Amino acid sequence: MPSITCFLAVLLSASILLASGVVHADISPEQYRQPPALWPAMNHSNPSAKELAPLPGLPRVSWHTPRTERLGYQLFFDPRLSGSGQIACASCHDPDLGWADGRQVAIGHNRQAGIRNTMSILNSAYFKHLFWDGRAKGLIDQALDPISNPLEMNASLPEVLDRLNAIPGYQQAFAKAFNSERINADHLAMALAAFERSIVSRPNRLDRFINGNYQALTDQQIKGLHLFRTKAGCISCHSGALYSDGDFHHTGLSYYGRKYQDTGLEQVTGRAEDRGKFRTPSLRDLAYTGPWMHNGLFPSIRGILNMYNAGMIGNTRLPPGLPPLSVHIKPLHLSSAELDALEAFLSALNQQPYRRPLPKLPDYLSISSWK
Template sequence: MVWQELAPLPPVAVPADNAPTPAKVALGQRLFNDPRLSRSGQIACASCHERDLGFADGRRVSFGHDRQPGRRNAPSVAMAGYAHHLFWDGRAATLEEQALLPIADPKEMAFSAGEAASRLRDDADYRRQFAAVFGDDRIEPRQLAQAIAAFERSLAPARNRFDRFLGGRSAALDDQQLRGLHLFRTRAGCMNCHNGPALTDNGFHNLGLHFHGRARQDLGRYEITGQPADSGRFRTPSLRGVADTAPYMHNGVLPRLDAVLQFYNVGGGKPRAPAHLPADAAPFPQPDPLLQPLGLERDELAAIEAFLRTL
């Protein structure tokens, strides 16, 4: 991916065939919060993406249908409108595509988009709302996806202290936060992956948290592409709002921001490849060359954390 300088967030780009309107966003918000999109009628999109928790859920991994635990942490959807790939493994290319996949996942909502749409057709109020937005009351899966995606694009955060600083208000950050920003840009190497207005390179990296060959194995992007180079790689999340979305990493293994910074300070996870792999084993993930011990002192880590909390 192309490196970008830090900058205020631009408006969210929208596809030509799904322009937002207030009515469409309101419909999407209703669908996002409606547990009738799940087979049990008990799980909504908002069950794992709660507004009060930065549109994440505060759990290491989420649970879904019949209280089944997933294997991945629920990422915040507040910045989903700026992502080039959705899900930790990047399996969805658009928000419209992403919106329907949890409905059909047997461990999440365990339904199907078609069944969910059929259930909503029995609701006269929903039929009126869909007709007002889409011009008819058929309620099709494609309309569900478009409305939910329109709502998710509306979640882009408002200008914050960091945006005011980027806009020229130098006093918006205090001395410790400024020092943290300087370290973020330089010795800490954070901007190798967290750059640009959205503070993400929209790429995939192996941090050594794949548990290859063990019960908790998760090889991320490789499971989608089948490319050996993708083994153990996961999508770089945006750092916008990061202080509100603990725990961290694709598996929620790091409970706090200071733990994340310590993890990077020691050079990330460095599991060793076994001497002999079975012939049918997935490729052992290769260490990301960007992960190197940083040697930062405690006060420097505290400064970076102070800066991250302004985002």
């Protein structure tokens, strides 16, 4: 019979493991019905992972004013920013479709298909790097890229500026917003970015739970929250208020050497070690932003969970030329009931985004009058 000393030693060891999150015994929902500082410890593979949290207020910037936001609102919905006069920013970032487009990949000029899924602009003001490959450093840097992209709006920026300068309503609005007699590219980018900064998620059930409404999550969703923060390791990449670390990871979905090949971040940095890396998308309002992943090939959240549960394709099956998978990717060994709980928790991250009516645009300039 073991001594009482041995028994206490085993009990102490088990307590330490539980405190570190290594042991994933069933938890009581009451362990989470309290402030996050008192929740069970996270268990993850990313030392910089942050606790889940509500969105903070946006930091102020001098160029985002009520006037620039209203002007950007009009411009965002105005097809005159495109070469054909038929495509607006809102064509791919529809407020009725989670500020994305609901397609596998974007459809642009002359019905050309893009190569990537349209990222929602929800909460884009909080990210330091935009686009799946991070090529834009903030909203102003991003704003004009789609206008001149031949697969998207296919316009000449100088011609767009001449067109806007010929519309009295825009001349007056830009003059009031920027105290400038002539519309220029910098002011166009600032106006679009100011409106896009205003597209922010509404508080969801998890936000309400964190803020003290402890009935906002069901017991099953709380179990999913625990798995998200511990055994499933989701919080390694999907952390903080955005449920995203804003970083780039190789998850094995670049289809390297096959149809749908996309090398991601490597196209921006030119570094082989970045091949196959893409920016971690936010999970806020994910129910409204499908289909998912950078290629839009995945229409089912459960299917995605199953892939991560299996450890994706694993390093041993990676084709030559690809770097190893992210250190955060590994088999999770989640049971069907645990996957159910995790999926239930993800449903608590959604809140129907605000919808915006179509704005009234300045007097229309006919296409026949364009230069």
